[in-house]
Amino acid sequence: MKRVISVAVAALLLTASAACSDPGSTTTTDNSATTWADPTAKLDGVKLTIWAAQNSNTVPQKVIDGFQKATGATVQVVTIPDPYEQGVQTKVATGDKPDLAFWQPTASMLTAINAKTNLQPLTGAPWLDKMDPKLKDLTGLLGDTRYAALITSPAVEGVYYNKQVFAANGITSTPKNFDDMVTLARQLKAKGVTPFYEMGADRWATQWWVQVQLADAAKAGLWDRINTGKEKFTDPTVLGAITRYQSLIKEGLFNSDIKTAKFEDQGAALLNGKTAMVVQVNSFFGQLQAKADTATLNQKIGFFPISPTGNIGTSIPDQSNALVAFKTGDAKREAAARQLLAYWMGPGYQDFITDRNTVSLETAVPNPSGVPQALLDVHAAVGSSVGSMQSLAVANPDLYINLADMIAGTMDPQQVAKATQDQFAQLAKAAGAAGF
Amino acid sequence: MWFLLPAYAVLLLFFFVPTAFNFIYAFTDWSSFKAAINPVGLDNFTQLASDGTLFRALRITVLYAVLVAIFQNLFGFGLAVLLERDTVVNRIARTFFLIPVLMSALAVGYIFQALLKPSGAVDQLFGIHYAWLADTHWTIVVVALIHAWKWMGLSMLIYLAGLKTIPEDITEAARIDGASRWRSFWRIRVPMLAPAVTFNVATALLGSMNGFDIVQATTGGGPARTTEILNIFIYRTFGQGLFAQATTMSLVLFLLVALMAFPVIYVLRKREAIL
Incomplete structure (x- = not known):
């Protein structure tokens, strides 16, 4: 009896341990060239799943309707909380994969999902020639391989400002560089206006202030040096940007409730003219669109990119801007997933951007008429923009949390830089980057 | 014997195997960045030990657990004494105090977050402007109070059960011997509650060591990470794709809870020896 039980237990242990071994360990080598079917070829009986976030799950609706009608395939959107x-x-680590997913198409995030093992290369995608040449290779690449399809204009870090506040204080043109902007902020402060508004409690936007100051350095290869360990966050370039940010806060150029303010407060403050400027990304404008109509926004809100030497934007494509296709092991569904992307960026693209009321990335497809001016200004900044930390660094440390701690008063700039560098090194090492 | 097998199989599959893997993965470089999992020896432990974050998170976790244990037992005990008699009002009141126990912890957290925000309902009630959840010194106490508020109904129930099982004749004998109500309460009834104290203190202390939901919903670990208990740190690390490091931390938490559980329960059980 005892022996029977111990054998049974041993057997169970073995099957259990087999079940728990790493599901990603079967690396497929992909030597065959990627093939692309006609976007409207018949796919009766094929079921595809797209993972989306709460803020992107309605994005593909129009495309899916068209694709289902044209091909007979069934496409389901699953919202991941x-x-x-x-x-x-977490799901991918346990072996659960969709056919397609919204994903931030930056090098650091493609590394984080282990693109080489998990994602289909999108080499030779049929829509690339149709795209605005400036945007074609902006993002979505890891090394030389393309893993993500950019569907909408990527987010840009820059300054959203209240046109009416500027006009009321006699400001007729937007600042030409970062120092100009600070001078302008001091003038506004002298007139009793809160120049800048930051959300210390929600934390994530704090990093934009440091990143826009690094735009010129990024153009000169800052992130390449950081990626190889030749330069650190603690060296003068990044540390200087952090210190400058803190000194602007200490000077009183920000809202007095900077420690407790949230994302919501930031949008409200800019819209009702409580503050003049906010350094933010496109999702901030999305919040404004939820609060006001296009006519009001065109009247009130403007956008300009900023960098130390001029008006260079810092681009940071986010999850709602792009899709990746997974290697699921089912060749038919993998091909169908590629076909859906080709349909999306091909026959379905006009309907898609009209439905989303957003800027077109393809030269032959015109913008819908109702796109707000600020979004057009953001898009205009994309072409000349430089990549953000998320786009160009091999890892994405929690710089924003450390900066929020600095705002709360528990860290100084040196500690922020050191904590960020330590975490960057840890992540870079896990990602297998040389020099860590 | 055979009928026990399914139960053991479930226990093995869902408890022993994951626990064993919790030990194994802590010594590897498992991450979302690559497919292979290689052993790395004690790397994760030395890396964590050299970084001050782990010790800060541990310190905050223990402080949080102690605060919750104190508050939850004070509230629970007070409520049990107040609501001991079986009147209609008391029965209704007991039910109301038990409702938070049944509520979703995240819901509780979000409700309090809304109540306590600067110029929120609580500030308006007192006519002040104070950011309850943004004070780097006192927010941990506020969050511990919320945690205790949610679970005080359970402590109340156990203390009530303890009070109900004290034989009537003992208190009656004390009264005949001339003991005041005050004296017989503190000298007779409270010591008789020792088993209830053991259960309540141990579950509150060790349960809140594993806390996550309420802190995540109220502060998310802020302000400036002063409420970042270990589970929130683990969650962040896991989210970065550093699965092995997160596993190492959860192993440390497991060992810490085990190390604290034995002496705490031993001391509390000792107090019951007089019974």
């Missing part, structure tokens, strides 16, 4: 990236990474 926030925080989306963590949810997806």
